[in-house]
Amino acid sequence: MTKSENITWHHSQVSKERRQALNHHKSVVLWFTGLSGSGKSTIANAVEKALFDQQIGSYVLDGDNMRFGLNSNLGFSAEDREENIRRIGEVAKLFVDAGVITLTAFISPYRADRDKVRENLEADEFIEVFVDTPLEVCEQRDVKQLYAKARRGEIKGFTGIDAPYEAPLNPEITIDTSKQPLADSVKQVLTYLADHNYVSLATADEN
Template sequence: MNRKVQNIVWHESSITKQERRGLNKHHSFILWFTGLSASGKSSVANALARALHEQGKQAFVLDGDNIRHGLNKDLGFNEQNRKENIRRIGEVSKLLVESGQIVLTAFISPYREDRELVRALVSKDEFIEIYVKCSIEECERRDPKGLYKKARNQEIPHFTGISAPYEEPLNPEIVLDTEVLSIDECVSTLINALTKKGFI
């Protein structure tokens, strides 16, 4: 075993997760938005965060691009780096759940195994997988950042949906078809689902 790991001892917090939830007056959990680039993950996550904030809920968005500006700026986009990207985000998300917050993560997270790894970090009632469903054709038509065009021109290697795989969720808790639903309709669907679960 690594000597550093041997000499590290978990230090319990003086404030429990339940106490933080009590102060916030809501459950804490991860809403894991997964889907292709341009499917609408960040747009829906941020719109939902705004709606939750206006209800007085503590919510924070972890966005794929934003995280790569800081915490994960040392990672590329090959399979190994993508896995490490999601592993780190999972650990950060777990900490935010412990702090009593609602965590909204907007990451392509193309591999089922990696999403399940994050699910396993927290309790059963602390992880909701949301598949932001949108066809590759529609995502490529939208292409707000011009990434699909660059990928087609082989300017971007390992691009999900073009030169790298995307494994659709097999049993997501929620599916949002953004080719059919508007952002407002997606937010309403999520608010209703969370209310029904008693999470908010």
């Protein structure tokens, strides 16, 4: 529900379908979800690079990056997390309308919030990628020392320690970065996109 009733949606003269035709590929949201340190951002950025190398328009919306600007006024309460994901979902929808493959890398711990983003898009425009890396592996990595701080009580409401993470029930793609290297994870995502006709990828012989 918007706060103002005196607004009207302005329809563009250029449709999403025409933008997709110009780009020679469909647009979709690849929603990477998982614990901190699971490898979401690493995979998302590697997939973006692989798509870019094949002249496929894509962009990564990263959880930390978005909190520097658009979501800089939000904290990590349940309410703020919900609003964080709502805003990103709206931005991602605009990117899809622009004909861009959009990769989001957010913990997005609540199933209902992720489902709302899915419901706000067309049926084939949301691909949930569950980066199902075990908590103990994420803690071992702990590049930002966030888990260590949470264990010491210096960070409250940290997902996986004293705040819940609700794993996807039926993700389109599941990746465990403790069991396969980055290159295989990227290939898994690209193969899904090609097999489901989102993109047409050049083979090694064509490069």
